[in-house]
Amino acid sequence: MSAGFNGFGSAYFDGDRPISEEVSLHIANQNLQIGLDDGSTLFWPVKDIRVLQDGADKNSYSLRLITDPLARLFVTDKTLLGYLPNATRRAPPKGRGRLAAWAVAAVAAVALQVTVLVPLLADRLAVFIPPAGERALGEATFEQIRNALDETGMAPLAMCENPAGVRALAQMTAALNAGEGALEGLSVTVLDHEMINAFALPGGFVVIFKGLIDQAKTPDEVAAVLAHEIGHVVSRDPTRHALRSAGSIGILGLLFGDFAGGAAVLFLTERLISATYSQQAETDADTFGYARLEAANVSPAALGTMFERLRDEHGEGNELLNHFLSHPSLGDRIENARAAADATRDYAAILDDAAWADLQAICD
Amino acid sequence: MTDATLTYPASGPEGLPVQFVGKRSALFWLALKTGFLTVITLGFYRFWMKTRLRRWFWSAIRPGGHPMEYVGDPWEKLLGFFIAVVVLTFYIGVVNLMVMFVSFSVFASASVGYLASAIGVIPIWFYARYRARRYVLARTRWRGVRFGLEKGAWGYAWRALMHWAVTILTLGLLWPRMTFALEKYVTDRTYFGSARLHQDGRWTMLYRAAIPIFVSLLILAAGAGWLLWWDPVVVSADITAEGVARSFEEIMDGGVPAFPVVGAERLAIFPLGIMGLLYGAIHYRFASKRLMANHKTSEGISLQSRLSGPRVASIYVLGSFIAYLALLVGIVGLVIFAFVTLGPSAMMDGAFGDFGADVDIPCGMALALVAVFYLSVFLMWNVLYSTFVTFPLMRHMTKTLSLPQRYGLQVISQRDRDEFTEAEGFAEALDLGAAI
Numbered sequence: 001m002s003a004g005f006n007g008f009g010s011a012y013f014d015g016d017r018p019i020s021e022e023v024s025l026h027i028a029n030q031n032l033q034i035g036l037d038d039g040s041t042l043f044w045p046v047k048d049i050r051v052l053q054d055g056a057d058k059n060s061y062s063l064r065l066i067t068d069p070l071a072r073l074f075v076t077d078k079t080l081l082g083y084l085p086n087a088t089r090r091a092p093p094k095g096r097g098r099l100a101a102w103a104v105a106a107v108a109a110v111a112l113q114v115t116v117l118v119p120l121l122a123d124r125l126a127v128f129i130p131p132a133g134e135r136a137l138g139e140a141t142f143e144q145i146r147n148a149l150d151e152t153g154m155a156p157l158a159m160c161e162n163p164a165g166v167r168a169l170a171q172m173t174a175a176l177n178a179g180e181g182a183l184e185g186l187s188v189t190v191l192d193h194e195m196i197n198a199f200a201l202p203g204g205f206v207v208i209f210k211g212l213i214d215q216a217k218t219p220d221e222v223a224a225v226l227a228h229e230i231g232h233v234v235s236r237d238p239t240r241h242a243l244r245s246a247g248s249i250g251i252l253g254l255l256f257g258d259f260a261g262g263a264a265v266l267f268l269t270e271r272l273i274s275a276t277y278s279q280q281a282e283t284d285a286d287t288f289g290y291a292r293l294e295a296a297n298v299s300p301a302a303l304g305t306m307f308e309r310l311r312d313e314h315g316e317g318n319e320l321l322n323h324f325l326s327h328p329s330l331g332d333r334i335e336n337a338r339a340a341a342d343a344t345r346d347y348a349a350i351l352d353d354a355a356w357a358d359l360q361a362i363c364d
Numbered sequence: 365m366t367d368a369t370l371t372y373p374a375s376g377p378e379g380l381p382v383q384f385v386g387k388r389s390a391l392f393w394l395a396l397k398t399g400f401l402t403v404i405t406l407g408f409y410r411f412w413m414k415t416r417l418r419r420w421f422w423s424a425i426r427p428g429g430h431p432m433e434y435v436g437d438p439w440e441k442l443l444g445f446f447i448a449v450v451v452l453t454f455y456i457g458v459v460n461l462m463v464m465f466v467s468f469s470v471f472a473s474a475s476v477g478y479l480a481s482a483i484g485v486i487p488i489w490f491y492a493r494y495r496a497r498r499y500v501l502a503r504t505r506w507r508g509v510r511f512g513l514e515k516g517a518w519g520y521a522w523r524a525l526m527h528w529a530v531t532i533l534t535l536g537l538l539w540p541r542m543t544f545a546l547e548k549y550v551t552d553r554t555y556f557g558s559a560r561l562h563q564d565g566r567w568t569m570l571y572r573a574a575i576p577i578f579v580s581l582l583i584l585a586a587g588a589g590w591l592l593w594w595d596p597v598v599v600s601a602d603i604t605a606e607g608v609a610r611s612f613e614e615i616m617d618g619g620v621p622a623f624p625v626v627g628a629e630r631l632a633i634f635p636l637g638i639m640g641l642l643y644g645a646i647h648y649r650f651a652s653k654r655l656m657a658n659h660k661t662s663e664g665i666s667l668q669s670r671l672s673g674p675r676v677a678s679i680y681v682l683g684s685f686i687a688y689l690a691l692l693v694g695i696v697g698l699v700i701f702a703f704v705t706l707g708p709s710a711m712m713d714g715a716f717g718d719f720g721a722d723v724d725i726p727c728g729m730a731l732a733l734v735a736v737f738y739l740s741v742f743l744m745w746n747v748l749y750s751t752f753v754t755f756p757l758m759r760h761m762t763k764t765l766s767l768p769q770r771y772g773l774q775v776i777s778q779r780d781r782d783e784f785t786e787a788e789g790f791a792e793a794l795d796l797g798a799a800i
Contacts, residue, residue: 011430013507013509014508015509016508017773017774017776017777018508018509018557018773019773019774020428020430054394054423055419055420055423055431056385056386056387056420056421056423057385057386057424057431070508071508072508074430074431093437093439094437094439098443099439099446102443102446102447103442105446105450106446106447106449106453109450109453110449110453118457118461121461125461125462129465129468129469130469133469133470134468136468137468243461243465
């Protein structure tokens with residue numbers, strides 16, 4: 001079988017000089033015969049010819065020979081393509097082993113950073129940040145979270161500042177943050193959001209969401225959560241956490257690029273709110289909370305009561321309760337809270353009915 | 365043997381023309397297809413996307429009718445990215461953490477830390493930019509002959525830092541000097557085959573390109589002097605920002621302003637001046653490219669560009685406008701679609717992916733929906749920008765370029781391959797490789 005093609009406008013480049021040579025094109029004996037002006041003829045086996053991909057022009061294309069990385073044949077006759085059986089076959093990727101090795105190295109480097117180096121460094125450094133610095137870190141994170149949670153896109157999420165409610169909250173805070181080891185500059189804020197959640201930030205910021213107050217049946221339940229968060233503040237868990245995320249945000253941005261950098265930041269803010277500290281840190285905060293509740297003559301069992309009701313109402317693993325229920329072994333925590341209460345003691349409510357009503361109306 | 369180029373006059377005023385082939389619709393589909401694959405592979409296909417778009421653009425650019433060729437390989441880009449991640453992850457993670465720690469401990473504020481970590485990245489940014497240029501040139505061929513750029517990324521980085529410092533200290537007066545010096549550094553290290561390029565000319569010639577910017581600045585300064593000093597718009601002893609805002613609103617409503625105002629229509633001078641400044645910035649960027657291109661030579665080869673500043677500016681303005689408009693229509697459509705399928709409550713509470721009390725979709729799914737929405741918007745913006753800005757810009761730059769002198773091509777021969785293991789990994793990791 002032999003076929004000739006229109007060589008007008010076609011050109012051969014020898015891969016050494018940027019000079020185009022006019023050609024005549026034939027296929028015979030499974031070879032593309034490229035006739036040059038000096039009388040010589042090149043033989044390209046048709047099975048070894050590939051067409052360059054993603055060309056912008058539909059009426060011309062460039063061919064290459066797999067055994068010659070440099071020479072190119074520029075062709076304007078489209079019928080030639082029908083004679084090249086492997087024109088669009090891809091070359092297997094070169095150096096797969098090396099690629100795999102670096103891929104593993106990259107994943108390992110990131111994992112090492114995010115799970116070992118950054119936490120280790122953050123834990124060590126957190127102790128050395130002076131109070132003013134912690135405060136600034138907390139303020140920055142607080143604003144970030146308020147902005148992230150806002151759904152209107154206009155202003156940061158509103159803080160609840162009904163004066164009577166604020167007074168009731170201050171009364172509760174004072175009762176829990178009293179005696180030996182009372183914290184300086186503890187500030188407790190309620191944010192107007194449906195989430196059933198509360199969290200601590202560096203520098204003594206504790207944030208309670210309105211959803212949590214709505215869910216609580218007694219002021220003691222709110223107090224139990226507050227005491228737990230104060231426990232985190234005292235052990236500086238949020239500071240460690242914030243430093244860790246400062247280190248991790250950059251790495252995640254690096255991995256995803258501008259392509260999904262925004263999504264990564266969104267994701268991290270979410271992580272920050274539902275900050276899961278280590279199980280030990282949670283247990284310590286619980287223990288701390290029980291002690292403070294005892295000191296304020298409030299039953300530590302309130303925490304267990306609340307958890308139990310939430311679990312019964314929404315079921316375990318329900319997303320609504322993301323924060324509390326994502327903590328491991330909820331059942332244990334309920335048991336522990338019960339056990340921490342002294343059955344013989346006569347506990348009182350942390351707020352009287354009027355103050356509790358005020359606190360419930362803090363966002364109105 | 366004959367050379368097709370020799371059928372043109374050896375050095376006419378037109379010279380060897382550079383053609384641009386390829387249709388906008390073809391580019392749109394290629395960008396959409398590869399962009400979609402990038403989204404569903406969580407970004408990994410972006411190395412293929414970039415390679416394929418470059419192949420397309422390169423093959424559309426045809427000096428003397430013969431296409432440029434991009435031989436970059438997505439797999440080597442992926443490898444380079446992994447290498448850059450291994451190197452940079454330490455820097456970004458640990459250094460960021462230390463910087464933030466110091467910032468909070470010493471300055472009690474986050475902004476110092478952000479600033480410091482941003483400044484810390486700048487030298488690497490210049491370094492990565494040069495390396496990316498070297499990679500792209502090393503993978504570019506015309507008529508089978510490779511381009512190339514010599515090593516020298518750190519030299520580029522510290523020169524760039526110095527020039528920026530000088531430019532900032534002189535309030536921008538020496539900006540053309542920086543533009544010229546950095547371009548000369550790169551051009552003088554650029555090769556086509558065995559032929560080395562030279563950047564001739566002087567940096568002072570670039571002041572011509574800055575004329576629109578200077579004029580706009582003069583207009584703004586003179587306008588400010590006129591309206592606030594010599595013949596004030598507001599004739600009143602005590603001016604407060606609030607009062608000015610109120611007067612402005614009242615003028616808008618067609619009422620009588622609170623302050624006695626004389627000739628308020630003269631205020632239009634400010635928006636005009638700022639628009640002039642924007643035009644001036646685009647004009648400077650491209651007119652300086654043109655001036656420097658006209659002074660790039662190699663043995664027996666010269667370049668000539670007839671790039672038009674107003675044309676480029678109109679491409680930017682019109683292209684961005686069309687892209688924004690199309691994007692807006694797309695977003696509104698998507699929101700309506702989501703509203704109809706998911707219901708209004710999902711739109712309100714699902715926005716952050718979880719917590720709303722009346723959402724039935726599980727958190728993971730809602731978050732995934734938000735992510736898909738975000739990525740689709742990002743994808744569409746990239747596709748539309750390539751189609752309506754990059755495409756016409758490339759076409760204009762290509763079609764206005766020619767090679768008046770080209771007999772030097774006869775003596776050029778091939779250069780060795782530049783292996784360049786880490787490709788443009790650093791630029792990719794630092795997000796400055798987004799442009800084609």
